Amino acid sequence: MRADKGTHWHLGVIGGSGLAAGIELDDAQEIRVASPFGEPSGPVVTGWLGGVRMTFLARHGAGHAIPPSAVNYRANIDVLKRCGVTDILSLSAIGSLREEMAPGQFVIVDQFIDRTAGRAGSFFGTGLVAHVSLADPVCPRLSALAAASAQAGGAAVHPQGTYVAIEGPQFSTRAESHMYRAWGADVIGMTAMPEARLAREAELPYALLGMVTDYDCWRADTAGVEVSDVLAVMHHNAGLARQTVRALAARLPERRDPSPIDTALEQALITAPEARDPALIARLDAVACRLFGERD
Ligand SMILES: CSC[C@H]1O[C@H](OP(=O)(O)O)[C@H](O)[C@@H]1O
Numbered sequence: 001m002r003a004d005k006g007t008h009w010h011l012g013v014i015g016g017s018g019l020a021a022g023i024e025l026d027d028a029q030e031i032r033v034a035s036p037f038g039e040p041s042g043p044v045v046t047g048w049l050g051g052v053r054m055t056f057l058a059r060h061g062a063g064h065a066i067p068p069s070a071v072n073y074r075a076n077i078d079v080l081k082r083c084g085v086t087d088i089l090s091l092s093a094i095g096s097l098r099e100e101m102a103p104g105q106f107v108i109v110d111q112f113i114d115r116t117a118g119r120a121g122s123f124f125g126t127g128l129v130a131h132v133s134l135a136d137p138v139c140p141r142l143s144a145l146a147a148a149s150a151q152a153g154g155a156a157v158h159p160q161g162t163y164v165a166i167e168g169p170q171f172s173t174r175a176e177s178h179m180y181r182a183w184g185a186d187v188i189g190m191t192a193m194p195e196a197r198l199a200r201e202a203e204l205p206y207a208l209l210g211m212v213t214d215y216d217c218w219r220a221d222t223a224g225v226e227v228s229d230v231l232a233v234m235h236h237n238a239g240l241a242r243q244t245v246r247a248l249a250a251r252l253p254e255r256r257d258p259s260p261i262d263t264a265l266e267q268a269l270i271t272a273p274e275a276r277d278p279a280l281i282a283r284l285d286a287v288a289c290r291l292f293g294e295r296d
């Protein structure tokens with residue numbers, strides 16, 4: 001049995017630092033969704049925005065209790081898929097590694113360097129091996145729509161940027177910050193990996209709207225990052241972020257045409273059918289429902 005996404009959008013929104021309160025939705029319902037991958041960050045809020053189905057999840061849980069290393073990224077992506085989400089927009093606070101990407105501005109991230117360690121980074125494993133392509137890790141369609149929506153709301157938007165994901169929870173040293181710049185990274189954060197790679201494994205097109213909150217610590221005359229600075233900018237920007245999501249809902253074409261990412265697993269599975277682990281396949285009832293059966 002193969003589940004199709006059909007032609008309707010169902011946008012999943014993951015809200016990061018300063019955005020736990022979420023987006024106001026019509027007919028909103030808070031639902032606890034169980035996942036075979038463990039506890040998600042919290043209940044989802046699902047409803048409608050301008051006629052578009054939307055499901056929101058606060059990445060760090062209520063009251064920002066979950067640090068970046070302890071976010072259960074697999075469960076979060078799994079429950080969004082289980083809710084029927086077709087695409088994911090991630091909202092994140094980011095530090096800037098470039099003069100021209102100033103605090104208060106938005107960056108539509110299109111590449112990643114992953115410096116995280118020890119996070120569960122795949123839904124697959126022994127008994128079902130999959131290698132999805134991550135060359136182009138974000139969805140160009142959703143990214144372009146998010147950029148246009150942010151711009152329409154008056155935000156200064158950089159349409160591209162490379163995000164280095166650090167393990168945290170500490171901010172970087174100045175030496176690290178200089179090194180990431182030399183590597184070609186433009187912005188820095190602690191959460192987009194493995195979130196983006198898991199979204200790809202779940203065949204969910206993913207876009208990241210980063211909100212610059214600080215200059216990290218590479219500038220000689222700038223003090224190190226403080227959480228209070230990040231939250232002050234986010235507080236200021238949260239309205240613009242919510243406005244961007246509303247504008248995005250209005251801008252989505254009536255019909256959702258298929259994306260190549262909807263079938264990302266098609267060429268990725270390498271384990272022979274007879275060597276596959278039924279228990280692992282059972283856990284993939286949502287993530288790989290298109291290949292292994294409908295969700296109940
Ligand atoms: C509060 S500063 C550091 C914190 O902010 C970012 O979170 P998110 O990506 O969820 O908006 C960053 O990645 C760190 O987790």
Ligand SMILES: Nc1ncnc2[nH]cnc12
Binds near residue numbers: 093171172216225
């Ligand atoms: N400078 C920074 N480093 C890591 N994560 C961040 N989130 C916001 N600013 C950050």
